[in-house]
Amino acid sequence: MDTALTRLTGVRHPIVQTGMGWVAGPRLVSAAANAGALGILASATMTPDQLKSAVREVKSRTNAPFGVNLRADAGDARERVRIIIDEGVKVASFALAPSRELIAELKDAGVVVIPSVGARRHAEKVAAWGADAVLVQGGEGGGHTGEVATTVLLPQVVDAVGIPVIAAGGFYDGRGLVAALAYGAAGIAMGTRFLLTSDSTVPDAVKAKYLAASVKEVTVTTAVDGLPHRMLRTDLVNSLERAGRTRAVAQAVRRAAGFRKISGLSWARMVRDGLAMKHGKDLTWSQVLLAANTPMLLKASMVEGRTDLGVMASGQVAGLIDDLPCCAELIARVMAEAHTALEELLAHRTLPTAG
Structure with a gap:
């Protein structure tokens, strides 16, 4: 074609x-x-x-x-x-x-x-x-x-x-x-x-979660990093949405430290990247910090297979897919x-x- x-x-x-x-x-x-x-x-x-x-x-x-x-x-x-x-x-x-x-x-x-x-x-x-x-x-x-x-x-x-x-x-x-x-x-x-x-x-256990999801179980949330993010609805997503801002920011700091270790980025570089992310968007500083959640939460599922600790980004079409x-x-x-x-x-x- x-x-x-x-x-x-x-x-x-x-x-x-x-x-x-x-x-x-x-x-x-x-x-x-x-x-x-x-x-x-x-x-x-x-x-x-x-x-x-x-x-x-x-x-x-x-x-x-x-x-x-x-x-x-x-x-x-x-x-x-x-x-x-x-x-x-x-x-x-x-x-x-x-x-x-x-x-x-x-x-x-x-x-x-x-x-x-x-x-x-x-x-x-x-x-x-x-x-x-x-x-x-x-x-x-x-x-x-x-x-x-x-x-x-x-x-x-x-x-x-x-x-x-x-x-x-x-x-x-x-x-x-x-x-x-x-x-x-x-x-x-x-x-x-x-x-x-x-x-x-992606680990088989994670793929199984995708295959089992219905269209309505693929949701949009801002709880992960302050920006609209489409993913599978899980107990973790529900808990992030219920968590207070102080607790969420504290968790983000720990995950940011983990991402810094695996990525090789310095704290200065991460701050500059955060500033770049903030540019042109109406984000609070706590939301910029929460963005550090995303790489680590995705890695937990996509690499480590921990569906209980990670998030699973997904298009709505996951609810229509039934094979591998x-x-x-x-x-x-x-x-x-x-x-x-x-x-x-x-x-x-x-x-x-x-x-």
């Missing part, structure tokens, strides 16, 4: 595996890439040295194009950009809008730049700065998310920018791909659907479903009659 996304990135299918922290490691990314999708390596939870090692591992597993996801507000973003360039990575994706300078540096080196956005104005801004494409996530998507549904946000962005748009939030099958294409998107991005594959390194195919099976299925849906639409189309 030839679209602006496949032509831009060189992948076979207009499908993106998103850069999920603690989930999108070399095994999942290379499996997605080998199956013809654009696999995105998550780097926010890695040190620069770990990122370089992970990129080289992906390259050892596949010859297909892949990307790396970066936090544009990280203090060492430029160092990570240099790693992407030096290692010959095809695509740089960003969780937040990168600066005009970072976009220019990457494009000058031949790297495709695809920021993720949750609002039309953000898409317009990065398009004006030279981004090659934009990934737009509606409120159905997992992790930090907005209030506007994909079916409303997607056509807004498609109409507003002149670059390829990738649709995210609520996609898991071929019917969704066809719907996104009908809206004018160049492809779809999926997170939860790729998390729930046999190629994902490998990436090759999943992508082949999605593309077969998409072609079937297109054939059925063409077979049943009718022309309006006069009178």
